[in-house]
Amino acid sequence: MSDTPQAGILSCPLPLQNYPRVLLAHGGGGTLMHTLIQNIFAETFRSEQQEADHDAARLDLEGGTIAFTTDSFVVHPLFFPGGDIGSLAVHGTVNDLCMAGATPRYLSCGFIIEEGLEMETLYAVAKSMKAAADEAGVQIVTGDTKVVDRGKGDGIFINTAGVGVIPDGRRIAPDLVRPGDAILVNGDLGRHGMAIMAARESLGFEATITSDSAALNSLIGELMDSGIEIHCMRDLTRGGLVSALNEIAGSAKRSIEVQEAGIRVQPDVAALAEVLGIDPMYVANEGRFALFLPDADVDKALAIMNKHPKGEGSVRVGTVLEDGEGRVSLKSRFGPSRILPMISGEQLPRIC
Amino acid sequence: MKHVEEYRDPEAVLALAKEIKRITTKPWTIMEICGGQTHSIVRFGIDELLPDEITLVHGPGCPVCVTGVGLIDKAIELARNPELIFCSFGDMMRVPGSDVDLLAVKAEGGDVRMVYSPMDALQIAEDNPDKEVLFFAVGFETTAPATAMTVAQAKEKGIHNFSLLVAHVLVPPAMEAILSMPGTQVQGFLAAGHVCAVTGYEEYHPISEKYAIPIVVTGFEPVDILQGMLYTIRQLEAGRNEVENTYSRIVRPEGNLAAMKLIGSVFDVVDRSWRGIGEIAASGWGLREEYHSFDAERKFNLGQQVAKENPICLSGQILQGITKPHECPAFGTLCTPEHPLGATMVSSEGACAAYYKYRRQTSTTA
Incomplete structure (x- = not known):
């Protein structure tokens, strides 16, 4: 792993003998995915503009600073309780821009469509994207369409890129996280991932779980405007709360303690997760984020968040600690603490 | 909840x-x-709530962990067969055989599918009559009733493109x-x-x-x-x-009689090789003669595998409770969930995975 590729010689820094091919687990949001991104993409595309470990790049241009991000969406099924691939493609990119402290403005959308897809389905997805963009106050201004042979796609894949404006003087990043900072989350956990699982895996569960997919720019705008000192934000997508906190703990070189008592999970989500042997703290959300801020601002922030429709049920989940090991731990209800490591690949359901 | x-x-x-x-x-x-x-x-x-006098040792009760390398190698050979759809519980897919695991076979192009129930695999067989569909039947007595019911239904419905690689243990x-x-x-x-809950506890007396x-x-x-x-x-x-029974809200002394009757009609008791422990007489269930046409080991001509265990891995001692996970020199260094050397680091029920996930101790012997 420590081998540095020599200039001009194409060599892969990943331990190829272990993974000669890409596994699904390389997209699971865990350590495998981080190794892949770090060793293949970050190494190859390294640039000065690239801000380390953030959801969007911060670009200083003549006349101002913008945030720029991109995200691809391959969710199956295309329609699920609480959303669809179109609304998700808007929410995901809008939220990535917000996490960098930007006001989202413009999106692009690239469609990769599988031959044979029903036109009605495509239209429904496009309409949903438009509605989501209108609600979030962003415009979809450019796009691209490709069609691939039947069997070479999964209905529709969508890529959206987004641009937002970062006001002068605003910087939000993991390295601003301080010991004693509080960590707030804007609601219950695990709904998006479990809604998809329930819909996808034909588990025979009644589909009562609705995805939390939502654009967060209005809520985050209110927090920004209130004068609260925001140190860092991270959306809790793939890998859920625990992966997001591990990323920030690692970047900030500070340990984090999560209080089990602060974790909120809807009963139906908890029940399905229990049956599948999956921990909701590791399950993807599409409308939840973690907010790092000084302890003194907690009450004010929670008051604003709980009044906002996208922040009902906001709660403090943890605290940043003094020590520099960059670990995340959970203080259980019974007293003992345990480590909350980043997941390795995918969570595999247990068998009995 | x-x-x-x-x-x-x-x-x-x-x-x-x-x-x-x-x-x-x-x-x-x-x-x-x-x-x-x-x-x-x-x-x-x-364990941290218990007095110092109490030592807990972790037993072999993870079906994924104890499934023999030889059987996993057979599974991998079958999963590579392009004519075949290979169905498995998720846990089993990352357990290394002698060389690779089932997820690697999937990435190579093998049609390996994760299912939650053997009945899902049977449905796949019904939906794909031109393909052979195989289910890797792993588990203790807990999952055996579902396997038995699936085979019985396959026979009743006359589904001939379905078979099982049976690894049930007792x-x-x-x-x-x-x-x-x-x-x-x-x-x-x-x-x-x-x-x-399935077997009752009469045989423990x-x-x-x-x-x-x-x-x-x-x-x-x-x-x-x-x-x-x-x-x-x-x-x-x-x-x-x-x-004694402290789980009486679920367990009756005689167990689940209907499930046991079904199991008895489909399975015979057979010897089985346990990963890390070795052969244990009369320690598994295999398909009875009238169900042999559903037995993948009989149906497919499998090559001779030479099962290789990783020589560093101490999962055998861990499964027997002789060694604790963090006492293994490879724990957390050479052996992690990303690069497991043995099954106990893979399964959601494996002792090494539990220690790694919740304790992240590093090896105490390295």
Whole structure:
């Protein structure tokens, strides 16, 4: 792993003998995915503009600073309780821009469509994207369409890129996280991932779980405007709360303690997760984020968040600690603490 | 979830821990059989609530962990067959065979699918009549009824493109194997509640008598586990050795008679090779003669595999409770969930995975 590729010689820094091919687990949001991104993409595309470990790049241009991000969406099924691939493609990119402290403005959308897809389905997805963009106050201004042979796609894949404006003087990043900072989350956990699982895996569960997919720019705008000192934000997508906190703990070189008592999970989500042997703290959300801020601002922030429709049920989940090991731990209800490591690949359901 | 929360109630947990402390006067070594119990213990930190006198050793009750390398190699050979759809529980897909795991075969292009029930695999067979569909039937007595029902239905419906690679294993013979080992430390067992829900616990009486050991049928939530421990320690302190049931909300003495009848009609008791332990006589279930046409090992012409274990991996000793995960020199260094050397680091019920996930201790011997 420590081998540095020599200039001009194409060599892969990943331990190829272990993974000669890409596994699904390389997209699971865990350590495998981080190794892949770090060793293949970050190494190859390294640039000065690239801000380390953030959801969007911060670009200083003549006349101002913008945030720029991109995200691809391959969710199956295309329609699920609480959303669809179109609304998700808007929410995901809008939220990535917000996490960098930007006001989202413009999106692009690239469609990769599988031959044979029903036109009605495509239209429904496009309409949903438009509605989501209108609600979030962003415009979809450019796009691209490709069609691939039947069997070479999964209905529709969508890529959206987004641009937002970062006001002068605003910087939000993991390295601003301080010991004693509080960590707030804007609601219950695990709904998006479990809604998809329930819909996808034909588990025979009644589909009562609705995805939390939502654009967060209005809520985050209110927090920004209130004068609260925001140190860092991270959306809790793939890998859920625990992966997001591990990323920030690692970047900030500070340990984090999560209080089990602060974790909120809807009963139906908890029940399905229990049956599948999956921990909701590791399950993807599409409308939840973690907010790092000084302890003194907690009450004010929670008051604003709980009044906002996208922040009902906001709660403090943890605290940043003094020590520099960059670990995340959970203080259980019974007293003992345990480590909350980043997941390795995918969570595999247990068998009995 | 209400019924789960009841058994995670902090007050009840702390009261049980206090009572265990009060009655414990001597050192005792107790083995929890089931990997589900191991994970609960480590996840909730239950071992940290116990007095120093109590040593917990983690048993072989993770079906994924004990499935023989030879069978996994057969699974991998079958999964590479382009004519075949290979269905497996998720846990099994990352367990290394001699060379690779099933996820690697999937990435190579093998049609490997994760299912939640053998019935899903049968449905896939019905939906793909021009393909052979195979289910990797792994599990203890808990998953056997579902396997048995699936095979019985396949026969009834006349579905001929479906077969099973059967790896079912049985708990009581493994308990006896552990108790028969020279130098065994185990003085009491927490029996696996969900296994007993199927089989009942009548067959534990002779084991308890023969080896003079308390066996307490125990559930999986913190309150259940502490209750099982309290009963076991009470017996040990009083010099008794009996079979007791602390999981009576789920387990009846005779078990699930309908399930056992179905199992008896589909399976025979067979010898099985346990990963890390070796061959144990009469320790598994295999398909009866009238179901041989569904037996993948008979249906497909499989090459001769030479099963290779990673020489560094101590999973055998870990499965027998001789070594704790962090006492293995490879733990957390050469062997991690990203690069598991043995099955105990893979499965959600494996002891090494539990220690890695919740404790992240590094090897104490490296």
